[in-house]
Amino acid sequence: MTDLLYVAALVILANVAVSAWRVLHGPARADRIMGAQLIGTSGVALLVLLYLIHGSSGVLDLALLLALLAAFAAVGYVKSRSADGAGDPEVAGGEDP
Amino acid sequence: MIASAAFDILLCLLIVTVAVGSVAARDLFGAVALYIVYGLLLAIGWVRLGAVDVGLAEGAIGAGLTGVLLLGAAARLKAAPDPPRLRIVPLLLCLAVSLGLGAAVLSLSVPQPGLVPLVQENLAASGVGNPVTAVLLNFRGWDTLVESVVLVVALVGVWALAPDDLWDGRPGAAQRVKRDAVLNTFGRLLPPVGLMVGIYIVWIGAYAPGGAFQAGTVLAAVWLLAIMAGVAEPPPVRRPLWRALLVLGPAVFLLAGLHGTLWGAFMSFAPAKAKTMIMAIEFTLTLSIAVTLAMLVLGRPRRPA
């Protein structure tokens, strides 16, 4: 069982490596942030597998923490696109509705 | 067996590759994106080393706060001139310092068997079951007290950058968010869950990985998300209540330390009372760390109160 879990973790880690290539090369900024987002989801899956392997509930707490903060970098990115760092792509032209 | 070794080797390779990529990246944005990935991988690395406490801190800081801070900073640096060229003399100096530090660290004699038995022996008297919390809040409380004060001092330093007319104003720009749209809704959905997770992490820190710093960082991140989603407004820095929150944790810590003077020595807790005192310190420190870190990310006051 543990060996199979390690193989599964290895497969997800390989996914992380491939996604990291996208973060490195882009081309668009959105691509890089998407890559970080995908690696975040993969990281959560990895920690769930590591929880099964290590059997320590702290590992699952870390997965919970990363899941809670999963959208954080992407929201920070869409905010940082406007000149004053306060715009939002949902508001047309970044102005007040 | 082979699979676990392969996993660790690939993880190490990835961490080093992403770190080098982040440092060597030509454009600032790519460097920041890779740095966020680096924080995440590092948190997993700490788990593999059996240091889940550090993994929690790294996850909250690296994958949470630093990402937003650096993305904002990179956006502000857009107008900066071309990146500096490679300079040989500073490079050699840096290499020399790194090698010197490496040699110094490697030449230190490692005491056997280290401090682990000492900590285990005295764990019962510390008031908590998690050895990391016992060291941070009891055996080595001095360090943690001073660290919690350093955070507040750093924030005062940031506030001091405000121009005179905004001296007691509100940090951050006014957020433009479409009401009841996706981001706004997400900003209302997350805080209740975030609050629960934050309280859980500080509470469980007494006997398992967790604690004030990790919980405070989570709360800071969730508060910042609510601000970015237009659900909450950052308070003006002159508000007395918020200033009180900033110093509450360090103040309770200091009072607990002084109380120890009556019993024996400064910063010593009587075993019978230790758990109560440590939990009081942890919970108030969590609040103070949350407010301080969030205010540090928000930066200096930028608009009138």
Add this chain to the structure above:
Amino acid sequence: MIADAVTVLLIGAGLFFFVAGTVGFVRFPDVHSRLHALTKADNLGLGLVVLGAALQAPDAATVLKLVLVWLLTLAAAATVAQLLARSALEDGAP
């Protein structure tokens, strides 16, 4: 024993979606197609991994925690997909 087998099957199925999502993310031609690949497949993959892990959970609290992990990731992915898709439109992606 049966629980172990089902766990392995579920995690295996989850891995399939992870690999599919990542392949799409690397191979698809433009930002919006890539966004589609990553916000759908990976969250389904994570859901299956979480389901597989839940079968091994020692108590109900752990199952709840696992479910919360998945729900939070789903909410984050849905939000991020909207925001990134719109921001890419502003940048003039097709």
